[in-house]
Amino acid sequence: MYDVIVVGGGPAGITAAAIAINQRMDTLVIARKWGGQTEYTMHLENVEGREVIGGEALLDAFRRQLDYLDFVRRFASVEEITPREKHFSVRTDRGERFEGRTLIIATGASPQRLNVPGEERLSGYGLSYSATTHASLFLGKDVAVVGYGRRAQFAVADLARKAHRVYLLAPQPLLETPLVDKIRQMGNVEIFEQVTVKEIGGDRFVESISFTTAQGEEHLLPVKGVFIKLPRKPNSELVQGWVECDERGHIVVDVHCATSWPGVFAAGDVTHVSEQALVHIGEGAKAAISAYQYVLTL
Template identity: 30%
Template sequence: MTTEKVEVLIIGSGPAGYTAAVYAARANLKPVLYQGIQPGGQLTTTTDVENYPGYPEGVTGPEMMMDFQKQAERFGTDVRFGMITKVDFSVYPLKAVVDDEHEIEAQSVIISTGASAKWLGLPGEERLNGKGVSACAVCDGFFFRGKDLVVVGGGDTAAEEASYLSKLASKVYLLVRRDEMRASAIMQQRVERAENIEILWNTETEKILGENEVEGVRVVNNQTGEKQDIPAQGFFVAIGHKPNTDIFRDYLDMDENGYLITKADSTETNVPGVFASGDAQDHVYRQAITAAGTGCMAALEAERFLAAQEADLVEGTPTIAMK
């Protein structure tokens, strides 16, 4: 297996990874970025983006990510297609393996692997994604003003999405598969107080209706077996996200859901030289603009870390000791 030495390795693309690359490249750190299994991240599945500054007329998700990539490459980022399949953060330099065949020794690592929305696995769910099917109310709710919408889920995410959409939509149906919600009491109260939210208990989605766009959903009561078709123009899946962090589990601190834990007001992880940005460590905001912000933070902190390492070598003091 060949081994390559780099100063900054960026794992994953999207707003966080590409922003980190822009800053790292401008600092002459010669970043190497591996795009991962979904180059450009979740935004490549989004049709229209209208809430990112600098695009007054809006932009499609794929176009926006191409702009990010071009800007990163303009300053010298080595953007590569490939996936990091293994890491070893117990040693320094930090090690990573690309596609099980190429090893990299990195002086610092920026993680921007993002998170993936959990889906129901319904027929038509993938086909109509971006055509009425969404996993982000804040991202796409604006396009459904005055429409009838369906939200699926029973936790805080679903309650928050339904509450947000109720301010834009004509009607919101919240489908809860049990006879109670898992959401916190305050979130349940917000849903119950909204006049245009109707909760359908013990209800599951059987089918999304519509060929080229969402026209409604067929639901079934899991107690009585009764089915009904609900006319709707939007279908929002709010059953959570899964951070793409499994390969870091043996080395980095993460919460019970797999989100990487960083120090307060920082992107530093528990391993020196490893920084986490974007949706891999953010389970609260999950927006392109906040991901880009943490990508910037990660690059600046990586630059300071490397400068401190260089100063230690010059002064002859010990460099970092891995646990």
């Protein structure tokens, strides 16, 4: 019986595991992929030396700590978690079963890509998925945000304070919310609704984005940055039905990363806490400390 089973090997899971091991908890980490979604960096023309710290570099210290304690991890997919009396049973796709006194769910969220020409090639070369991380690299430049929900709206509001001009390309009509109302009134924001993005153009770096409107008009906008902010699906299926999730499927946690089910903690993109690797490193640490304190009470 493990003290804690951490499901997920991204920023939240790796940090949670490192902290749990430091507390001498008997720890098992199960992840499909080590490192999670941290393969992002940003290179821009003429801004050498101003790059933000990449996700992998952020995680490195915790990851190296775990690398030499490699007995604690299993590369597998968790298929089922069953709550038992005072413990949890976890089954993987390899048919193994593990028992844990506590659980930390750090399974992340599945991103939605645009799947248009240029997206993959220019990712990290002007194309970003995080305005929080990269908006400040686009001071005084023209940029486009693709999306329609809350994530896209916040990205536009943020970029409008930093960039010269911000185009919001919304594949769906925007719901009228106070934030959308505010965005509509911003002098440097232009909104195109019900568009289909065709291509992100540029040789080494992003130089343009092209799209068609519902009326069939074709547009090509010269931009230095493109931010993809489409809705993401939290990977919370393993606990849905017995742990409280919000209407979009995020696991609801309190300030200690505790969920509605005693002994189950959650951290990272699978929760409703804001999506940023740096934040999730802290959330993972918090979840591990909370799990340790819970074990002390058993």
